[in-house]
Amino acid sequence: MSAILECRNVSKRYGRVEAVRQLDMTLEENTIYGLLGRNGAGKTSLLNMVTGGLFPDSGEIKIAGMRLKRGETPKDICFVRDKNFFFGGAKVNEILEVAAAFHPNWDWDYAHRLIQVFNVDPNKKIRQLTRGMESIVGNIVGMASRAPLTIFDEPVLGLDVLMREKFYRLLVEDYANYPRTILLSTHLIDEIAKVVERVCIMEAGSILLHDDVDNIRIQSFMCQGKKEAIQAFTGGKRVIYQEVFGNGAIAAVYNTMGEADLVEADKLGITVDGLPLQKFFAYLLEGGQEQ
Ligand SMILES: Nc1ncnc2c1ncn2[C@@H]1O[C@H](COP(=O)(O)OP(=O)(O)OP(=O)(O)O)[C@@H](O)[C@H]1O
Numbered sequence: 077m078s079a080i081l082e083c084r085n086v087s088k089r090y091g092r093v094e095a096v097r098q099l100d101m102t103l104e105e106n107t108i109y110g111l112l113g114r115n116g117a118g119k120t121s122l123l124n125m126v127t128g129g130l131f132p133d134s135g136e137i138k139i140a141g142m143r144l145k146r147g148e149t150p151k152d153i154c155f156v157r158d159k160n161f162f163f164g165g166a167k168v169n170e171i172l173e174v175a176a177a178f179h180p181n182w183d184w185d186y187a188h189r190l191i192q193v194f195n196v197d198p199n200k201k202i203r204q205l206t207r208g209m210e211s212i213v214g215n216i217v218g219m220a221s222r223a224p225l226t227i228f229d230e231p232v233l234g235l236d237v238l239m240r241e242k243f244y245r246l247l248v249e250d251y252a253n254y255p256r257t258i259l260l261s262t263h264l265i266d267e268i269a270k271v272v273e274r275v276c277i278m279e280a281g282s283i284l285l286h287d288d289v290d291n292i293r294i295q296s297f298m299c300q301g302k303k304e305a306i307q308a309f310t311g312g313k314r315v316i317y318q319e320v321f322g323n324g325a326i327a328a329v330y331n332t333m334g335e336a337d338l339v340e341a342d343k344l345g346i347t348v349d350g351l352p353l354q355k356f357f358a359y360l361l362e363g364g365q366e367q
Contacts, residue, residue: 207234
């Protein structure tokens with residue numbers, strides 16, 4: 077598989093704030109990625125650099141093997157922002173016309189089908205739309221563009237659960253027929269876990285973790301037992317969260333767990349259970365506070 081996006085040693089600061097720090101990230105072709113991170117982790121700054129809206133202070137970004145130059149807007153990318161910069165006075169169908177002209181893989185049949193499925197009035201002006209409908213128009217642009225790299229920044233803002241599920245289901249269905257790289261940047265960990273194949277977790281301007289969702293699933297555990305036993309058992313393992321209650325403790329571990337580990341846990345009176353992905357992300361990002 078070859079890379080559609082490569083970021084090497086990319087940094088960006090605003091005055092004293094180092095928003096992105098020597099960041100390395102590679103996105104392969106034909107994969108759905110999730111980009112997760114707390115508020116202020118640097119996701120928007122990274123996405124703005126990748127899509128040509130902002131130029132890095134140092135480092136390089138390559139799209140489909142070509143180095144991105146200052147001021148260049150890469151043609152292989154469709155970027156659906158959380159805050160649309162669409163002209164409020166423009167109608168939905170005018171926005172789609174502009175997008176169609178810009179993206180060579182644009183599929184009008186698909187765009188029209190999505191308009192029906194999401195019940196969008198194409199003659200409405202953007203400023204007349206609810207926040208949810210505005211997200212939907214952005215998502216239709218992202219989906220119908222079929223760009224080799226499509227980036228959605230908070231794509232389900234303002235959408236109710238049914239609409240969110242519909243969006244993710246249609247996206248995955250279309251991806252199966254027209255593989256491309258999709259990057260979903262969101263705070264909504266629960267929903268994204270069912271959709272993405274790989275995740276990049278950003279923290280303080282760098283990539284904290286980049287792994288297959290399946291790999292994370294088989295390597296994340298919750299261990300519970302006596303405080304001393306947990307300390308002994310988790311020594312040398314990667315602990316992403318720990319909490320002590322009186323004599324007892326829990327530890328969320330991101331590590332392979334072999335037969336010998338399980339035997340040792342049993343001897344120490346420790347229970348070891350798989351950790352649901354949502355919990356894993358919450359522990360890693362928020363120290364246990366699910367979002
Ligand atoms: N134009 C700017 N001027 C000064 N500081 C900025 C600017 N844009 C972002 N920052 C700061 O850079 C850091 C990274 O912000 P960024 O918006 O990239 O993060 P984020 O992960 O997208 O957060 P959010 O999810 O809240 O949008 C934050 O500390 C933010 O306050």
